[in-house]
Amino acid sequence: MRIGLPLLLIFFTVASCSLNAEQERNLNKSIIKYLFSVNRELKLSIAAATHPLILRELKEDGDEKLKAYLEPKHHIWTDAIIGKTKMDGAIVHIELKVALISKETFEKAPNRIRLYAISEDNGANWYFVDYKIYESNYCKKFKRLIKK
Secondary structure, X not given: OOOHHHHHHHHHHHHHOOOOHHHHHHHHHHHHHHHHHHHOOOHHHHHHHEOHHHHHHHHHOXXXXXXXXXXXXXXXXXXXXXXXXXXXXXXXXXXXXXXXXXXXXXXXXOOOEEEEEEEOOOOOOOEEXXXXXXXXXXOOOOOOOOOO
């Protein structure tokens, strides 16, 4: 019994921070659409997939800031893997690690970048936030579950 209770607690802790099949399926579809949008430089699709609070704050800071956020990237984004996952009720935040391939040389970058997937409806719909914005104090109304 002494070993059983701690193992049971560990199991529930791990299980409570993982996604169910429906959440993961929705996340995977959203990631594919988002990476496609970034790689094809589809600014309206990128804006539609960006968390509304962040998008609103960027717009309030001026068109130039919003344009800079939506600017084409110098790399192809591919192979997103799931990192940290945090949940708070129906809110889910997931750290993704995305591989980069140079558009000029087609060489894979040595490091991955972080991208955050956010759902506020228990994984039915997903929004994305760049790691620079997620990890900064930009947009004070935006609640961050994953701490660095």
